[in-house]
Amino acid sequence: MPELPEVETTVRLLRRELVGRRFLRVSLKWPRQCPTPEDLRTELPGREVTALSRRGKFIVVHLDPADRTLLVHLRMSGQLSVQPESAPFDPHAHTVFSLDDGLELRFSDTRKFGRVYLLRDPEDVFAQLGPEPLDSAFCPKWMRERFRTRKRAIKTLLLEQSVVAGLGNIYADESLFRAQIDPRRPASSLNSREVRALHRAIRAVLEEAIEHQGTSFDWVYSGGEMQSRLKVYGRKEQPCSRCATPIQRIVVGQRGTHLCPRCQR
DNA sequence: AACAGCCCCTGGGTGC
């Protein structure tokens, strides 16, 4: 379940391998992952990668000519890696991009939720996203404005990409634990002190996770060490690190949710 | 506008 730290780590790794490379061919083995497969096949070959960046959970591949931008969203199980053509066949590599140095960029996605887009203007997609949590536009004032009219559970709002771009189930739970806020609380019930604590917690959790190259979980994403630092996610019935009360797993907004029933109010 | 609920997928886990 790649979230902001895992996507950021992926972008940093791929940047070294992709910038300056030119796309030769695109092979689509499951075209449904690309909303416009024809455009991808005809427009991408010949373009050079000028830069890689991230917006929320989107990987952004900047191109020359610049009238198209390649976006990749990993969703649940997507993985993006550069490999030699001779690397072992991966049955889940649904989209394979041939590069001008003989290597391949492979988009592998067991559950097929991920998406690849080739767009004229990525701002059409980014306009739906809230601010980057590590940017100054994401501030307690802005959070309070978004929470003011919302009765839904605060956890559910943290997962909305229009509120803040990049949080997923793991780091939403971890942020709420660090801020000592019950994930079921109506968003509008948080006072300004609690919003400030949550703001600080989100930034601290994400920064720590990026520093440790994300969380390796299941077969989905590997490489990071953050899983050993998680305080609640995946720790059902294990003692809370603050008070030793067993961590609970409940369901909030149809998502598995982990909390300390004593520390989080 | 806000929100609940369903859907897409697959492989791992569970229970019989």
Place this chain on the structure above:
DNA sequence: TGCACCCAGGGGCTGT
């Protein structure tokens, strides 16, 4: 041992 079933989870979509 084998097999049917259930579930996770991001986000788009529909219906209320």
